[in-house]
Amino acid sequence: MSKLKKLLLFSHICNKRNITGAEKLLLFLATRLSPYFQCVIVVPKEGLLTRLAGRCGIRTIVQNIPLLYGMCLPHEGLAQHADDLLRGAAFKETSRLLAAERPDYVLVNTSTHVVPAMAAKSMGVPVIWHITEVIASNDYTGTSIRNIDQYSDWIVCISESAAAPFRGCSAGKLRILYPSWSWSDFNPHMWPQLREQQRQQWKVNSDDRVIGYISSFLIPEKGADHFIEAALILAGQYQQSKFVIIGAELSNPFYLKLRQRITESPYAERFIFIDYVSDIESAFSAMDVVIVPSMKEEGFGLTAMEAMIMEKPVIAYASGGLEEILRLTGNQPFLAPVGEYSELSARVSRFLDEPDLIESVGRNNRIQIEACFGPEAYEANLQAMLNHIGGATPSAVPVADLPSLRPVRSSPKTRRRAKKARLLPSARRRLQSIKSRKLVMNLKRLKRGRRGSEARVKRGARSIRSIRRVSHMRRRRKDKKRL
Known part of the structure; x- marks a missing residue:
């Protein structure tokens, strides 16, 4: 049995085919914490995250827990919604899970995953709240922040923006x-080969310049429409430019609008739509420039980081963590104001006009991204965080603020029903078979008892009749003697 302390990591989602940045970060964090903790990931359903975790030797548990999206996008009534979850069935089910697993720590991923944090705090389990997004700023933001502060012992954010x-x-x-x-x-030594293979698959010539866009899903918040508008400007200026859009369809009207915008343009044959790639390394290898036009404040921006690791120039909107990444790596000139897609195309034009700039900026990006966010820098920050957690005393939420978790003694009948409900189908069938056999045996005993009673009654009747006959014969003999 492992001597490591147990850490339960709660993932708010688990997509079947695609994987989001938040899921990637949670899995990466779990692998890095595995030498220090017995890590177990709790997911709402089976998906790509569970498969990848299995390959890393990390156990997963499936339990669907409702999310509170108002924590990320605060609104009026958020406090009431949180209170409803606190007293709902999901809170009780999550508490039972924690009681069964008995973790030493709980880590919840994203601000929306409030139930595990509430349940853990109510049971005195220290909570690490992992914030991967920027919570929207409005009149109700304070409610969200207070909830996270109340139900956490440590708050770990992935950027200054978050x-x-x-x-x-x-x-x-x-x-x-x-x-x-x-x-x-x-696999840096494989990048030239991967580039050639992927471009052949996309039917891209060796002298074509490929501008790429990658997102888990094509949604307005990730700016797929802004990429297309910028790409259409570039398509009219550069004949040897092609554009790859990678992302799954989530909103059918939005997706159809994207396709229609391209179909109605004179450059439709220069756009390549791909809903999913299993090998992100091959996709980045085949690109020359990557655009990240996120319309919302990003917590970090994994796409930008991955592109820089692959020695690609990155053009991005100055939104949250994206601005942070490009600023720290010396790429401020390639930031555009949010929403100004013409500025995106203008910055890409610099690379298409000066092809040598693509290679020089790409090589510098790999050096800078490793210096700022590479494995060595991460390990140092992780150790500092672990020391901080190990040396701190977890706070406790007053019991009065939470529903009582003391077990209520149920009636014997209720306990029997609960026990029966927990039995597996096969066990239920065995139990039913045993009960059926007992019933048959009881019926047989009852029948035997009835037969015995009837026999005794019959024997008694015969005895009475026999006695009567004897008495009658004796009287007749006496009468004959008198005569």
Whole structure:
């Protein structure tokens, strides 16, 4: 049995085919924490995350737990919604899971996963709240921040942008842990070969310039429509430019609008739509420039980081963590104001006009991204975080603020029903068979008893008749003697 302390990591989603940045970060964090903890990932359903975790030797548990999206996009009534979850069935089910697993720590991923944090705090289990997004700023943001502060012992954010709303939290609770990567996941010596193979598959010529866009899903928040508008400007200026859009369809009207915009243009044959790629390394290898036009404040921006690891120039909107990445790696000139897609195309034009700039900026990106966010920098930050967690005393939420978790003694009948409900189908069938056999035996005993009673009654009747006959014969003999 493992002597490591157990850490339960709660993932808010688990997509069947694609994997989001938040899922990637959670899995990466779990692999890095495995030498220090017995890590178990709790997911709402089976999917790509569970398969990848299995390959890494990390156990997963499937339990669907409702999310509170208002934590990320605060609104009026958020406090009431949180209170409803606190007293709902999901809270009780999650508490039972924690009681069964008995973790030493709980880590919840994203602000929306409030139920595991509430349940853990109510049971005195220390909570690490992993924030991977920027919580929207409005009149109700304070409600979200107070909830996270109340039900956490430590708040770990993936960037300064994600951490900004929490600066007023309890002293010493907040930590920054930038994402990173493992070089074992990349094969630099294979990049030229992968580039050639992928471009052949996409039917791209060796002298074509490929501008790429990658997202888990094609949604307005990720700016797929802005990429297309910028690409159409570039297509009219550069005949040897081609554009690859990688992302799954999530909103049918939005997706159809994207396709229609391209179909109605004179450059439709220069656009390549791909819903999913299993090998992200091959996809990046085949590109020359990567655009990340996120319309929302990003917590970090894994696509930008991965592109830089692959020695690609990155053009991005200055939104949250994306601005942070490009600024720290010296790529400020390639940031565009959010929403200005013409500025995206203008910055890409620099690379298409000066092809040598693609290679020089790409090589520098790999050097800078490793210096800022590479494995060595990550390990140092991780150790500092572990020391911080190990040396801190977990806070406790007053019991009065939470429903009582003391077991209520149920009636014997209720306990029998609960026990029966927990039995496996095969066990139920065995139990039913035993009961059926007992019933048959009881019926047989009853029948035997009835037959015995009837026999005794019959024997008694015969005895009475026999006695009567004897008495009658004796009287007749006496009468004859008298005569």
